[in-house]
Amino acid sequence: MRRLNPPSTSESAHRLLDGTLQWLDRHLDHFDPFRSGPLTGLCEIPLAELAILTLTRLRCTRARGDGPDIRRWLDTLLSASVDPVFRQRPFREPETLVSHLMVDSALRLGGRAGQLSPASVARLIAAQHRAAPALPPHREMELRHALDLAGVAHGLPSYPELLRRSLPASINPIFLTTPEIYVVTHVVFYAADLGHRVADVGSDADRRRLACLVEQLLGMSIAAGDWDLTAELILCTQCLDGRDGFAGAGWRAIGAAQRDDGAIPGRVSREDEDGNIAPGSTEDIEACYHATLVTALAALTWLHAVSW
Amino acid sequence: MAARGLVVTDARAAVDLAVCWLAEVASRPDPDLTVRHRLQALFGAWLGAVVGTEAAKSALTALRTTSQDALERATDFDAREHDAKLLLLGRRALREDGLDSPALASFSQELARVLRAAPSLPATMLAETRLLAALGETSLGGGDPPPRTDLPTGGHHLLTTDPATLRAFCNAVAGASAFGSVRCVVEPSDATAAAVAALLLHKLREYDLALGAMLLRVLKYLGAGDREETSHAVSYLLCQQQDTGAFGLYARELGATMTPRRLVLDVELPITVSVVWSLVECTSREPFLLPRGRPLLRGHPDQRAPS
Numbered sequence: 001m002r003r004l005n006p007p008s009t010s011e012s013a014h015r016l017l018d019g020t021l022q023w024l025d026r027h028l029d030h031f032d033p034f035r036s037g038p039l040t041g042l043c044e045i046p047l048a049e050l051a052i053l054t055l056t057r058l059r060c061t062r063a064r065g066d067g068p069d070i071r072r073w074l075d076t077l078l079s080a081s082v083d084p085v086f087r088q089r090p091f092r093e094p095e096t097l098v099s100h101l102m103v104d105s106a107l108r109l110g111g112r113a114g115q116l117s118p119a120s121v122a123r124l125i126a127a128q129h130r131a132a133p134a135l136p137p138h139r140e141m142e143l144r145h146a147l148d149l150a151g152v153a154h155g156l157p158s159y160p161e162l163l164r165r166s167l168p169a170s171i172n173p174i175f176l177t178t179p180e181i182y183v184v185t186h187v188v189f190y191a192a193d194l195g196h197r198v199a200d201v202g203s204d205a206d207r208r209r210l211a212c213l214v215e216q217l218l219g220m221s222i223a224a225g226d227w228d229l230t231a232e233l234i235l236c237t238q239c240l241d242g243r244d245g246f247a248g249a250g251w252r253a254i255g256a257a258q259r260d261d262g263a264i265p266g267r268v269s270r271e272d273e274d275g276n277i278a279p280g281s282t283e284d285i286e287a288c289y290h291a292t293l294v295t296a297l298a299a300l301t302w303l304h305a306v307s308w
Numbered sequence: 309m310a311a312r313g314l315v316v317t318d319a320r321a322a323v324d325l326a327v328c329w330l331a332e333v334a335s336r337p338d339p340d341l342t343v344r345h346r347l348q349a350l351f352g353a354w355l356g357a358v359v360g361t362e363a364a365k366s367a368l369t370a371l372r373t374t375s376q377d378a379l380e381r382a383t384d385f386d387a388r389e390h391d392a393k394l395l396l397l398g399r400r401a402l403r404e405d406g407l408d409s410p411a412l413a414s415f416s417q418e419l420a421r422v423l424r425a426a427p428s429l430p431a432t433m434l435a436e437t438r439l440l441a442a443l444g445e446t447s448l449g450g451g452d453p454p455p456r457t458d459l460p461t462g463g464h465h466l467l468t469t470d471p472a473t474l475r476a477f478c479n480a481v482a483g484a485s486a487f488g489s490v491r492c493v494v495e496p497s498d499a500t501a502a503a504v505a506a507l508l509l510h511k512l513r514e515y516d517l518a519l520g521a522m523l524l525r526v527l528k529y530l531g532a533g534d535r536e537e538t539s540h541a542v543s544y545l546l547c548q549q550q551d552t553g554a555f556g557l558y559a560r561e562l563g564a565t566m567t568p569r570r571l572v573l574d575v576e577l578p579i580t581v582s583v584v585w586s587l588v589e590c591t592s593r594e595p596f597l598l599p600r601g602r603p604l605l606r607g608h609p610d611q612r613a614p615s
Contacts, residue, residue: 174513174544216537219506220513222467245502249464256468 012251019262020296025068048099051106060304101146137165145190160202192239195301228291327356329553331367387415420445432483462500501532
């Protein structure tokens with residue numbers, strides 16, 4: 001990764017990182033997949049997102065600083081993963097596999113015992129032939145990334161091939177829906193291993209084209225005040241080894257939006273003009289956790305690269 | 309080049325259809341049709357004539373006559389209630405066909421007098437000054453160049469600017485560049501162009517077609533009209549044209565806040581004119597509202613040579 005280091009941008013990222021990590025640390029119980037009762041639907045997703053951030057904290061050694069004790073985070077992941085119901089779920093409901101792989105990868109990197117046998121997962125992958133139409137290309141890319149992190153053998157297509165299948169060659173960002181923008185950010189994340197390598201997207205022309213799209217979307221998300229997407233798109237610029245475009249403006253804008261308790265308001269929070277959502281309530285945590293988490297993720301990755 | 313050719317062809321067809329609609333709206337016997345509406349429609353037809361559509365040429369002739377008649381009949385016309393540029397553009401459209409309006413002539417002369425008496429000319433009034441010169445009301449040869457401090461400030465901060473300030477910025481750039489006839493450098497130039505381009509996409513996505521169309525023109529006035537965002541915006545706007553020719557799909561607003569007639573006059577009409585203006589700007593290589601001229605900015609690096 002090349003160096004990206006405007007001092008004021010780093011200061012913004014540091015302040016954001018400190019506040020967001022502290023807020024997440026205070027609300028670790030929110031990530032317990034069992035907090036609402038038995039496991040249903042895709043309730044493991046928040047835990048998987050915590051696992052992704054934990055992985056990044058472990059990998060971004062140069063940016064770790066004096067953040068919250070990571071052992072508490074690993075304990076949170078382990079507490080859920082040792083439960084037999086949790087451990088068996090991906091084999092009965094394979095759509096939950098990616099979340100479980102992320103949790104397991106974070107535990108292993110953190111020196112804890114993983115709960116998934118790579119051989120068992122490889123057998124599951126080979127048997128179910130997870131692909132389109134049941135699995136859209138960007139989901140297949142997500143699966144591939146999770147399998148690669150977990151060291152599981154598979155025969156899925158390459159990242160450039162999956163990217164080509166996920167995104168058309170030409171995109172008019174005006175027409176993109178919000179879910180589609182998240183598809184763009186996530187495929188960039190997977191291709192770049194969450195910012196730990198330059199994105200494997202094919203040719204230099206492909207990278208430039210994607211970087212241009214990301215920059216356009218980043219400017220739009222800042223103008224829209226969507227901090228969740230702004231943080232994800234800043235991370236995308238990092239992944240694509242992009243030029244220093246709107247990232248600085250994005251950091252400053254998110255910094256201005258950060259609450260005193262360290263949380264970053266999500267879309268629901270921003271739209272709550274009447275103040276119906278009480279700060280610190282379950283609803284508030286639910287509304288803020290994702291934007292706060294991705295901001296921490298982007299800030300960690302940014303600072304790690306800056307410190308080279 | 310092929311892609312641009314296709315865009316130009318599609319845009320011209322859209323402009324032609326829009327001008328037909330403008331002419332039809334402005335020709336209805338409607339007591340709610342004001343001088344402002346007529347001047348807007350007149351300007352829209354004039355723009356269509358720039359790209360040479362047949363519909364625009366015939367519409368322009370008819371609208372000149374009806375606009376002049378309306379101005380003569382308007383006993384309560386107050387120029388202060390109207391946009392100065394619209395009045396000057398309207399008067400020029402009349403004068404090009406040998407017509408005129410005493411009310412608009414009086415306004416032009418008064419504005420010219422005020423500007424001549426000003427100690428220095430604000431950079432953002434360059435468009436009005438040049439329009440007055442085109443009408444024979446004042447000369448650009450005298451007076452000091454506008455001070456640089458009057459130029460709007462740009463950069464990435466525009467992304468988080470409120471809509472009112474953003475509109476003011478757009479008007480300032482339009483004025484300082486005299487609608488693209490002089491080069492207008494708003495520092496930091498690359499960052500400003502990038503921010504305006506991103507805001508263009510954002511505002512269109514929010515369905516603020518008026519501000520989006522304005523930003524599309526500003527991007528060109530900043531010398532950044534070849535950016536990819538321009539083609540994205542034009543492509544999007546062409547999809548927002550009704551079968552009637554009007555731009556803007558506002559059925560959800562109809563009934564909730566306004567009557568059909570008010571929707572046509574107060575929303576669709578100005579937005580259609582604004583979009584037509586932007587489409588004509590995007591398809592024109594050279595400035596057309598005012599002749600290209602030297603920048604009048606003291607200390608500007610391009611001051612010596614035509615832009």
